[in-house]
Amino acid sequence: MPRQFLYKPPIPQTEPWPPERSEPGLLSDEPARDVYRAACAHLGRALEPLGFKYLKSKQRCIARRSRFTNEVAFQSSHYNVSGRHVQLWMHATVASEELQAWRARCLPPELSSAHVAGGMVHLLGTRFAMVQWELADPQDREQTIQDAIQFIHSEVLPYFERFESVENLLAELATAAVPAFDLVPSVEFSCCFGGTAQAQATLDRFLRDRPDLQAAIAAESVSPSPAALSRPGGYAQQVVFLRHHYNLQ
Structure with a gap:
């Protein structure tokens, strides 16, 4: 349990409570x-x-x-x-x-x-x-x-x-995933701030990390669903979305 998970259970009903509190077990009367x-x-x-x-x-x-x-x-x-x-x-x-x-x-x-x-x-x-x-x-x-x-x-x-050091972040995206930086925005970020080659490097790194998606990506590429080209859901659709809109391989 992380240090910041500061959950305290309610006081058991068997425990005495201060008389000034309006209900048994309440920690305070504050809304x-x-x-x-x-x-x-x-x-x-x-x-x-x-x-x-x-x-x-x-x-x-x-x-x-x-x-x-x-x-x-x-x-x-x-x-x-x-x-x-x-x-x-x-x-x-x-x-x-x-x-x-x-x-x-x-x-x-x-x-x-x-x-x-x-x-x-x-x-x-x-x-x-x-x-x-x-x-x-x-x-x-x-x-x-x-x-x-x-x-x-x-x-x-x-x-x-x-994110303040854009060049360092672009280099990092080509070699490792960044937490809370999803696939589509990370590739778009790379394309916007680094160019097509940088975007391809970010996508290639993802594909190296996820060889298990090859069959699903291939199937989606043959017959892309409307969602894959507009609001992609799963990773296979996201890869097709990126390739379609940004001319990536």
Whole structure:
């Protein structure tokens, strides 16, 4: 269980509770929504010195760099129970207006998004199966929020930093997969910022890593489904999509 998986089970009903609490076993009388929003605001303030702007209405922090936009977004659970569970999940994504404009020249308008890479923060590396923070207990809430801030510094910001060195990232994509950087956007990134040869190198690396897909790719190539040329699903369709739109082998 990763250090950041700070889940605390509810207090057993056999355990005494403070008399000032309105229900047995409650950790506090604070509404779950208020606890979550206050924690998001705290995280937002912590990121402001790093160039992020906190958007209170959306619970997300955005920083516009020279070529890329970095976003840290917060999410909670529909299953929160005030005084018992207040979950905090975190997403980190990289976007590029330059890549979006390049896609607009190559693809139908509905496919020209600015998304580059990212997702839930446990996907940014290979060490964690899942990461979440439990905010319900006011006694350790500050420590929990500080742990979330530390996680951003140790895991999220270094991930963002990888994209600032485009040449190094292009070279890396030709030799190894980058976490939370899916096949289609990674090849598009390579084509946009490096050219067709770089895109081919990224696709070739993927095909070397996945020889088990050869039969499915061959079958899809003979008779491409409409989805393969518009919104591909599985890897075989994605490879056909890339070859069709970007003249790759």
